[in-house]
Amino acid sequence: MNYVTFGGVTVGLMLLAHQLFTWWPGRKALMKDPARQAAELLPFLASWAYGALTTLGVGGLIGTASSAVLGLSNWLGDAALVWGVGGNAGELAARGTFLPLTGPGVAIVLILTVAVVVSAKKSKHGSAIKRGTWCGITLGTSAGVAGFAAVPLATAANWLGGTVYGAL
Incomplete structure (x- = not known):
């Protein structure tokens, strides 16, 4: 389970x-x-949505990479809060509930992974796509407005996957 700190x-x-x-x-x-x-x-927002999707129960290499990015972000942010402004480290940020991805929803995340990787390398918006993915990973499990986006994103991915794979 992915968690996010302050x-x-x-x-x-x-x-x-x-x-x-x-x-x-x-x-x-x-x-x-x-x-x-x-x-x-739009490139930033689309990649933000992808980053948030990767935190919703995706396993394998994509889930591991997402968890690693989230863990590194937690560590970097906690270090900055402690050493930068004298705050506390390691406190969990409140997390909202989320809808896990189904099998077809996970397949959509895999397809989106290819699109995001290619776009980050070939598009003139590559840095915004990378930044948006990173931002989505860190904010996708938070309880604020960004965390509320997890349910509609998972619902959309599950619906799209069910529609695409149900028609085959």
């Missing part, structure tokens, strides 16, 4: 802040063409 959530929020501050086009550009400017966030 340090891990802090790392996720820092990644989110980094993305938003580097994306911010300015008021004039946002007012002139809001749809195009908002579309620049």
Whole structure:
């Protein structure tokens, strides 16, 4: 079972802040063409959703990699909280309930893994895709707004997998 500490959530929020501050086009550009400017966030948001999905009971290499990223993020965040601002380490952040992925849902995560890896290597948005995946892993199991996204994401992956594999 994946768990996230306050340090891990802090790392996720820092990644989110980094993305938003580097994306911010300015008021004039946002007012002139809001749809195009908002579309620049789509690679980050899509990879965030993928990262959150990998924390929902996915096993094997993908689940192990996701757990390792989450563990490293917890450690880095806890170290920053203790040594950076004098906080406490290792406290668990409250976690919401989540819907585990079914067999077809896990198959969808595998397909998405290929898409994310290829996109991260070939797309001009590679850094945003990597950052979004990392952010999704750290915030996907938190109890805040990000944690509430786990249920609809798992439901969508399970539905899509059931639809695709049910039709075969």
